[in-house]
Amino acid sequence: MKIFFSFLLILSLRNVNAQPVKHDFSPDIRPNVFAVTMVMVHDVVDPALASRYYAYCVLGADAIVSKFDPAVPDPSSYIKSFPAINIKEDKNNYNYQLAAVYSILETGKNMLPSGYMLEDRQTDYINKLLKEKISKSLIERSVAVAKEVSRQIIDYSNSDNYNKLSTLVNYTPLKGDQYWYPTPPGYFEAVQPHWTTIRPMIMDSSQQFKPEPPVIFSKDSGSEFYSLAKEVYDALKSKDSVERSEIAYFWDCNPFNLETQGHLMMGFKKITPGGHWMNIASIASEKVKLDFNRSIQVQVVTSIALMDAFISCWDEKYRSNRIRPETYINRYIDKNWTPILQTPPFPEYTSGHSIISAAASEVLTYFFGDNFSFTDSTEVAFGLQPRNFKSFRLASEEAAISRQYGGIHFHDSIVNGQISGRGIGKLVIEKIKAAGMKPVL
Numbered sequence: 001m002k003i004f005f006s007f008l009l010i011l012s013l014r015n016v017n018a019q020p021v022k023h024d025f026s027p028d029i030r031p032n033v034f035a036v037t038m039v040m041v042h043d044v045v046d047p048a049l050a051s052r053y054y055a056y057c058v059l060g061a062d063a064i065v066s067k068f069d070p071a072v073p074d075p076s077s078y079i080k081s082f083p084a085i086n087i088k089e090d091k092n093n094y095n096y097q098l099a100a101v102y103s104i105l106e107t108g109k110n111m112l113p114s115g116y117m118l119e120d121r122q123t124d125y126i127n128k129l130l131k132e133k134i135s136k137s138l139i140e141r142s143v144a145v146a147k148e149v150s151r152q153i154i155d156y157s158n159s160d161n162y163n164k165l166s167t168l169v170n171y172t173p174l175k176g177d178q179y180w181y182p183t184p185p186g187y188f189e190a191v192q193p194h195w196t197t198i199r200p201m202i203m204d205s206s207q208q209f210k211p212e213p214p215v216i217f218s219k220d221s222g223s224e225f226y227s228l229a230k231e232v233y234d235a236l237k238s239k240d241s242v243e244r245s246e247i248a249y250f251w252d253c254n255p256f257n258l259e260t261q262g263h264l265m266m267g268f269k270k271i272t273p274g275g276h277w278m279n280i281a282s283i284a285s286e287k288v289k290l291d292f293n294r295s296i297q298v299q300v301v302t303s304i305a306l307m308d309a310f311i312s313c314w315d316e317k318y319r320s321n322r323i324r325p326e327t328y329i330n331r332y333i334d335k336n337w338t339p340i341l342q343t344p345p346f347p348e349y350t351s352g353h354s355i356i357s358a359a360a361s362e363v364l365t366y367f368f369g370d371n372f373s374f375t376d377s378t379e380v381a382f383g384l385q386p387r388n389f390k391s392f393r394l395a396s397e398e399a400a401i402s403r404q405y406g407g408i409h410f411h412d413s414i415v416n417g418q419i420s421g422r423g424i425g426k427l428v429i430e431k432i433k434a435a436g437m438k439p440v441l
Helices: 002-018 026-043 047-066 096-111 115-131 136-157 162-167 224-233 241-250 273-287 292-320 325-332 352-368 378-382 392-405 411-434
Strands: 256-261 264-269 374-376 387-389
Touching: 026 047, 026 096, 026 115, 026 273, 026 292, 047 096, 047 136, 047 273, 047 292, 047 352, 096 115, 096 136, 096 292, 115 136, 224 325, 224 411, 241 392, 273 292, 273 352, 273 374, 273 378, 273 392, 292 352, 292 411, 352 392, 352 411, 387 392, 392 411
Parallel strands: none
Antiparallel strands: 256 264, 374 387
């Protein structure tokens, strides 16, 4: 009888430590993803590279969740090259939600240039859990699983060709009036000219959603191209110029903006376009009080759509290599004109914000529906007021046209970027539906 009683006691204690049944880890997702975002802001990570970091940081969390929830497809079922993640620990001995959240921080810590900054965040998170009466032994086992999965995710990331970029030939701007050339005030060199070589998550290749060719360059004031430039030049001369300016600034998402005052030049760091949409995904999940597992799904699918959209966009940017509005307008229309947004340091066609916003809005519409209203407070942290939207697609439309209002993109770049983005979003939806992933509403 004594031996039997001891066995029951040990079993009981094990079950108590295994899963804190009533604890909700869902509120832990957004602040920890945003912690990764703020390290990227600190590091001035460019938009394309940021999308890669987001994808890998949340991919491990999704892989962990899929081991526990049959309704969550394993990422290998819709990401063609993704290997099965191996977790050695018995799933009864750790909390998978805790491990998933911690893996986001762990992957960011080991991938980001200043990832060490996330160590304090990890410590704070563990202390928070201890205060919430989560057992220390359970936390330790869950953290061990998170580290194990993060290591496998980083091993996978090492095969996507990113490590080869530094070995490729340096980019030199092409000679010719129609081509992109560095712009003021920083005249920065081209960002990620070889991004087309990065392995996509869902697409067959970087050229799968190649847009139609841009409008042919011309200096002629009667040409279609001149009209495109004049449209940008006149964008803020309308009666609604104040609202247009607000829209442009809200969606600026320039990771490093230089401002000059006399001989003084100051730099301001901001969130990237991908970071903005990752936060919108969190806002939507929190609005409907989405459960932990589905919230992670929304994060990972959004990040995958963003990563592939940037690969597709950058493939076209360095193929067409088109001149920016600022350069064209200064040469052929008004030498003193400046856009209200700082021109990014890479070719114009197609618009990055247009393609990635369209892709993200498609997958979010799949999850939450086409009439999902929300308040986008993403830019509050950067000194801007929130904006209200009646749907993800309408938010995407505003993000796209903001680039014309801001003076940094021609209209055909916006329209054709949206077409490519919608195609990428629909492809991602096709793949996740085939894997059994369903809408959340």
